[in-house]
Amino acid sequence: MTTPNIAFIGAGNMAFSIIGGLVKQGVDPKKIWATNIDQSSLDKLEQEFQVNTTQDNHQAIAQADVVVLSVKPQIMKDVITDLSESLKAKNPLIISIAAGIKAETLQEWVGQPMAIVRCMPNTPALLQCGASGLYKTPEVSDAQAEAAEQLMNAVGITLWVKDEDGIDAVTAVSGSGPAYYFLFMEAMQQAGEALGLDSQTAKQLTLQTALGAAKMALESSDEPSELRRKVTSPGGTTEQAINTFQQGNLESLVKEAMKAASDRSKELSKILAQ
Ligand SMILES: NC(=O)C1=CN([C@@H]2O[C@H](COP(=O)(O)OP(=O)(O)OC[C@H]3O[C@@H](n4cnc5c(N)ncnc54)[C@H](OP(=O)(O)O)[C@@H]3O)[C@@H](O)[C@H]2O)C=CC1
Ligand SMILES: O=C(O)[C@@H]1CCC=N1
DSSP states (O other), X not given: OOOOOEEEESOSHHHXXXXXXXXXXXXXXXXXXXXXXXXXXXXHHHHHHXXXXXXXXXXXXXXXXXXXXXXXXXXXXXXXXXXXXXXXXXOOEEEEOOTTOOHHHHHHHHTSOOOEEEEEOOGGGGGTOEEEEEEEOTTOOHHHXXXXXXXXXXXXXXXXXXXXXXXXXXXXXXXXXXXXXXXXXXXXXXXXXXXXXXXXXXHHXXXXXXXXXXXXXXXXXXXXXXXXXXXXXXXXXXXXXXXXXXXXXXXXXXXXXXXXXXXXXXXXXXXXXX
């Protein structure tokens, strides 16, 4: 792809994953600027990925065609208010990866309508295995939308949502999703140990099983429910485990958990808009 100059404002965990994914994908690191208030985070980024770094957000924006806002939602207002003049002067495409901040709110903080793409990525972007949901404001041109899509496609799959509310759902599914699978892996490893396996054996078997199951679900023409059926011999061992999960209402617990994530995204939108 023709890479625009990209500035990541607040290069922490998520930006690190996207930057790492982009560089591993062959994007010229000199096209990337990363900022942070913490110099040691910037040193790490520079060492690992040879990107440009600065503690000065204004300096990074002055170079940028695309500005990725990647600070925590709770400090976004202060950061944008401080950057308002630089953003208006440069008028870049803004990609906000913050959970729960509406595009309209971001525009209010900048002080004028801007081309904004809201993106909800996830940390597997580091391995080019990310999954991102995108939403664009009417100010975003076709070329800018394509640039945002290409950028995130370099680190995984991207899907557009038509309504901004869709981003709350994406946050609950794929933004927060890696943590659900990690929790399940932790639980399986602990259960394997409780059944007598040593820690390393329980871990390796758990992780390889997660990888194998994900690859099968992605590559097979069968639905996950059918793949599950094929593992579950009538009267066998899997059936006992699945029955136990269902008696514990796993499905409704998952629904409840993901609704809580989506509700929190909506709640943040209201709290942070003030
Ligand atoms: N982590 C994830 O899996 C995902 C996160 N997101 C979103 O990504 C955003 C970032 O999350 P995450 O990476 O986890 O958070 P982090 O706290 O790891 O990253 C934010 C970074 O910004 C730095 N920072 C704080 N103030 C400023 C400032 N004024 N200028 C420049 N940098 C600053 C922070 O430094 P310090 O720590 O010293 O304050 C921190 O290193 C959030 O809005 C979140 O909603 C979206 C999808 C997934
Ligand atoms: O937990 C959070 O708020 C962020 C957004 C999605 C993943 N991490």
